[in-house]
Amino acid sequence: MTRPGTTMDWNLELREQLTFHWERHLRPRMEGLTDDEYFWEPVEGTWSVRPRGSSATPPGAGGGDLVIDFAFPEPDPPPVTTIAWRLGHLIVGVFRMRVHSHFGGPATDYFTHHYAGTAAGALAQLDDGYRRWVDGVAGLGTVGLSRPCGPAEGPYAEAPLATLVLHIHREILHHGAEIALLRDLYRAGAARA
Numbered sequence: 001m002t003r004p005g006t007t008m009d010w011n012l013e014l015r016e017q018l019t020f021h022w023e024r025h026l027r028p029r030m031e032g033l034t035d036d037e038y039f040w041e042p043v044e045g046t047w048s049v050r051p052r053g054s055s056a057t058p059p060g061a062g063g064g065d066l067v068i069d070f071a072f073p074e075p076d077p078p079p080v081t082t083i084a085w086r087l088g089h090l091i092v093g094v095f096r097m098r099v100h101s102h103f104g105g106p107a108t109d110y111f112t113h114h115y116a117g118t119a120a121g122a123l124a125q126l127d128d129g130y131r132r133w134v135d136g137v138a139g140l141g142t143v144g145l146s147r148p149c150g151p152a153e154g155p156y157a158e159a160p161l162a163t164l165v166l167h168i169h170r171e172i173l174h175h176g177a178e179i180a181l182l183r184d185l186y187r188a189g190a191a192r193a
Contacts, residue, residue, distance in 0.1 A: 009142060010142050010145060011137065011140060011141055011145060014137065014145070014162065014169070015134060015137055017169055025176075026176040026180075027130075029179075029183070030126075030183075037119065037186045038083050038084045038087075038122065039082055040082060040182070040186050042080060042182065045079055046082055046085075047068075047080070047081045048084050048085050049062075049068050049069075049084040049085060049088055051066060052064075052065055052067050057069045057070055061110040061113075062110070062111065062112075062113060062114065063113055065117070066114070068085060068088045068110060068113075068115055070110055082182070083179050083182050086175050086182070087116075087122040087125075087179070088113075088116075088122070090129070090175050090176075091113070091125045091129050092108060092110055094168055094175070095133050095168075096113070097109060098133065099129065099132045099136055101150070102149075103132065103139065145160060145165065146160045146161070147160065148161075149164050
């Protein structure tokens with residue numbers, strides 16, 4: 001928190017936007033996630049992470065024994081997705097691809113990533129992506145937030161990195177809330193059945 005008359009540390013403010021929510025709400029909300037919840041399909045036609053050869057969107061996307069249901073462009077309306085799918089999206093499309101593009105992390109995409117077959121494995125991947133993202137943003141300092149995103153961000157190539165940081169944080173908040181709701185629905189219905 002900045003005191004009146006002091007210089008605003010925008011990098012710290014942007015990081016705390018995410019870290020406060022992550023540490024106090026979102027990550028604790030994922031504790032105890034079971035494999036049944038991770039793969040639970042609340043409605044017919046749900047997209048998920050599945051064994052290779054059984055994708056709802058053949059061939060699916062993934063570099064290992066499991067693939068994520070995937071289509072581009074996304075269907076309209078978009079399908080309901082499992083917690084496994086949402087975590088896969090956060091891990092790959094939100095964290096790892098951006099960490100690679102902007103902070104020198106390992107190259108990955110939806111087609112080469114090895115999706116986790118357990119909730120614990122996915123949460124470990126998520127935690128790793130989160131740590132790399134927060135460390136990368138911290139390394140930008142305040143000045144680095146104003147540099148252009150570059151060609152990895154397509155139409156946002158000329159936008160400042162601060163714009164990307166805000167977008168990524170919105171994505172995490174948005175999909176995190178969806179995961180929390182899926183856990184609530186599972187607890188209220190599927191677990192009792």
